[in-house]
Amino acid sequence: MPNSRDYMARLGFDAQELSSRRHFFQLTDEDLARLAALRPFAERHNDAIIDAFYNELLLQHPESRLFFTDQAVFRRAVTAQKRYFLQLFSGVCDLDYMEDRLRVGTTHQRIGVAPKWYLGAYAHYLRLISSHLFREQGSSPDSELSNRSIQKIVFFDMSIAIETYIAAGVEAIQRHQSAIRELSTPVIQISERVLLLPLIGTIDTVRAQQVMEKMLARVVEAQARVIILDIAGVPVVDTRVANHLLQTTEAVRLLGATTILTGIRAQVAQTLVQLGVDLSTMHTCSSLQEGLEMALSMTGRAITTRGA
Amino acid sequence: MTVRGQIPILRIGSTLLASIQVELKDTTAQALQADMLSVLEKEGARGLVLDITGLDTVDTFVARVLTDTGRMARLMGTHTVLVGMRPEVAATLARMGFSMQGVHTALNVEEGLALLARLVGARPMPT
Amino acid sequence: MTVRVLSHQEMNIDNEDDVVLVRRAVRTLAEARGFDSFAVSALTTAATELSRNVWVHARKGKAFIEEVTDGDRTGIQVEFVDQGPGIPDIEWSMAGGHSTAKSLGLGLSGSKRLVDAFHIESEPGKGTRVRITKWKRF
Numbered sequence: 001m002p003n004s005r006d007y008m009a010r011l012g013f014d015a016q017e018l019s020s021r022r023h024f025f026q027l028t029d030e031d032l033a034r035l036a037a038l039r040p041f042a043e044r045h046n047d048a049i050i051d052a053f054y055n056e057l058l059l060q061h062p063e064s065r066l067f068f069t070d071q072a073v074f075r076r077a078v079t080a081q082k083r084y085f086l087q088l089f090s091g092v093c094d095l096d097y098m099e100d101r102l103r104v105g106t107t108h109q110r111i112g113v114a115p116k117w118y119l120g121a122y123a124h125y126l127r128l129i130s131s132h133l134f135r136e137q138g139s140s141p142d143s144e145l146s147n148r149s150i151q152k153i154v155f156f157d158m159s160i161a162i163e164t165y166i167a168a169g170v171e172a173i174q175r176h177q178s179a180i181r182e183l184s185t186p187v188i189q190i191s192e193r194v195l196l197l198p199l200i201g202t203i204d205t206v207r208a209q210q211v212m213e214k215m216l217a218r219v220v221e222a223q224a225r226v227i228i229l230d231i232a233g234v235p236v237v238d239t240r241v242a243n244h245l246l247q248t249t250e251a252v253r254l255l256g257a258t259t260i261l262t263g264i265r266a267q268v269a270q271t272l273v274q275l276g277v278d279l280s281t282m283h284t285c286s287s288l289q290e291g292l293e294m295a296l297s298m299t300g301r302a303i304t305t306r307g308a
Numbered sequence: 309m310t311v312r313g314q315i316p317i318l319r320i321g322s323t324l325l326a327s328i329q330v331e332l333k334d335t336t337a338q339a340l341q342a343d344m345l346s347v348l349e350k351e352g353a354r355g356l357v358l359d360i361t362g363l364d365t366v367d368t369f370v371a372r373v374l375t376d377t378g379r380m381a382r383l384m385g386t387h388t389v390l391v392g393m394r395p396e397v398a399a400t401l402a403r404m405g406f407s408m409q410g411v412h413t414a415l416n417v418e419e420g421l422a423l424l425a426r427l428v429g430a431r432p433m434p435t
Numbered sequence: 436m437t438v439r440v441l442s443h444q445e446m447n448i449d450n451e452d453d454v455v456l457v458r459r460a461v462r463t464l465a466e467a468r469g470f471d472s473f474a475v476s477a478l479t480t481a482a483t484e485l486s487r488n489v490w491v492h493a494r495k496g497k498a499f500i501e502e503v504t505d506g507d508r509t510g511i512q513v514e515f516v517d518q519g520p521g522i523p524d525i526e527w528s529m530a531g532g533h534s535t536a537k538s539l540g541l542g543l544s545g546s547k548r549l550v551d552a553f554h555i556e557s558e559p560g561k562g563t564r565v566r567i568t569k570w571k572r573f
Contacts, residue, residue, distance in 0.1 A: 012439045012504050170507060212402070213473045216395035223415050251402035254393050256414035333455050334487070365458060365476065367483040368541045396476035403477065404545030 013098050025156045031149040036091025045132045050081050057124045088153055101157050105164030115165050126154055185211050187218045193225040193299045200233035208244035219257045226295040230288050232263025242277040249282050262291030315340050317347055323355040329362040337373040348384050355424035356381050359417055361392030371406050378411045387427045391420035442502040448486050449495045457486040457498045465511055470571055478569040481546035485515045485565050488542055493519020510570040518562040525557055
């Protein structure tokens with residue numbers, strides 16, 4: 001689980017956001033005072049409300065029941081829920097409160113409580129609280145106001161939880177992207193001083209930059225003299241891609257190594273010349289085989305037939 | 309060894325080696341260039357190795373001073389090899405479009421010296 | 436989405452050493468926030484180019500170093516402000532490739548290529564304001 005303070009910062013949960021959000025939800029100090037005054041009510045009804053919540057709803061539905069097949073898990077969830085319920089009536093809504101709500105959200109997300117379960121369950125939960133409130137205090141302007149304060153803090157909590165769901169989704173996409181990126185630029189060590197990077201797929205600016213960085217880092221790490229960049233698997237090589245290749249070649253040269261570009265298909269050669277791209281400063285070959293031979297001869301080695 | 313500015317210039321046979329370990333500001337870079345050229349003028353050298361392994365940032369000003377130093381040394385009959393550039397520095401300079409064409413490069417000091425030996429060949433040392 | 440400022444730091448640029456100090460402050464922040472080494476180098480170099488421009492052309496100015504977020508990502512934003520001579524033709528200066536004696540051209544266009552967002556305002560005789568932003572990569 002990410003560090004909650006870092007997470008708060010990333011989601012932009014700071015004092016300014018807290019005050020703006022409270023303003024939008026019209027969650028005033030009077031609401032908080034009213035909630036604090038309801039604390040004895042909450043303590044009296046805590047067990048009844050939470051037990052009903054679990055027994056009437058969560059354990060009745062075939063899918064939500066699956067979360068609680070383990071007795072220990074069930075007991076832990078009930079205890080946590082009772083604690084959470086009382087916090088609604090703490091009369092405090094500050095950054096620590098926000099952080100705590102954030103943690104509840106990330107926990108739900110982690111254990112796989114989908115937003116539909118979360119929202120559906122909360123709607124039921126809210127109905128339970130209201131019915132207990134009106135049963136005990138009757139319908140009066142006062143109990144109406146109390147009920148409204150409860151609604152405000154509950155919706156405030158939900159707004160934070162929903163954002164953690166979204167953030168977690170975005171994070172998962174980012175993790176996958178970075179994994180795909182890593183897989184899409186494999187650098188292979190051919191000999192002590194020769195590396196090979198076969199490029200496959202479309203090259204855009206972001207990917208070109210990643211390829212360059214990976215090549216440079218690996219060249220220095222392996223102290224490689226030559227790196228072969230094979231572009232046979234790149235479908236389109238236009239001026240933009242060519243410029244990235246030139247930039248990468250220059251950067252590799254600055255390190256004191258040489259780039260050999262291989263896999264230049266006839267069509268690519270045609271396009272590049274027609275576009276007026278000058279690759280004459282680069283070592284180029286049509287096939288990877290030739291590139292390998294060139295690289296090995298540059299490093300004082302050669303491909304020989306065994307036993308010859 | 310010559311230390312005039314903040315950067316020591318070491319002599320290895322007929323080659324000078326300057327290893328830049330301090331964070332360069334504009335005037336330090338310019339002082340280094342002046343020091344190098346004055347050593348070349350007084351003592352002569354076949355080759356010059358500029359080791360920038362210690363530099364974590366090389367902006368266009370410092371890059372230009374380094375490139376110019378190489379070109380000036382060449383006019384005085386000395387080959388220059390820039391060695392030890394960090395991957396991040398190379399990427400940054402290339403992305404900015406800064407061209408160091410004409411400057412020889414090598415991965416490390418050892419390879420820089422080997423490259424100089426090839427460049428200078430059997431040419432006799434001018435006396 | 437709106438950009439929110441998480442931390443703010445203000446530095447004066449009125450001598451050559453300040454250029455180095457701004458560079459160090461930017462590097463330290465980028466490293467502390469977990470930027471990868473290539474991004475650290477790119478941002479630090481752009482900040483060096485721009486703070487040098489302030490020192491060389493205006494002799495006096497300020498750098499504002501901010502940590503920012505737009506909800507989905509965090510980044511570092513650096514703004515350079517001076518009341519120097521200004522840049523008469525920004526487009527020409529930004530075209531890069533050419534350079535004046537003090538290499539303003541490549542400094543500006545090169546810096547732009549190193550960051551994710553680049554904003555420049557300048558009025559001859561009034562001064563220059565340049566803001567760069569680099570977002571942390573995933």
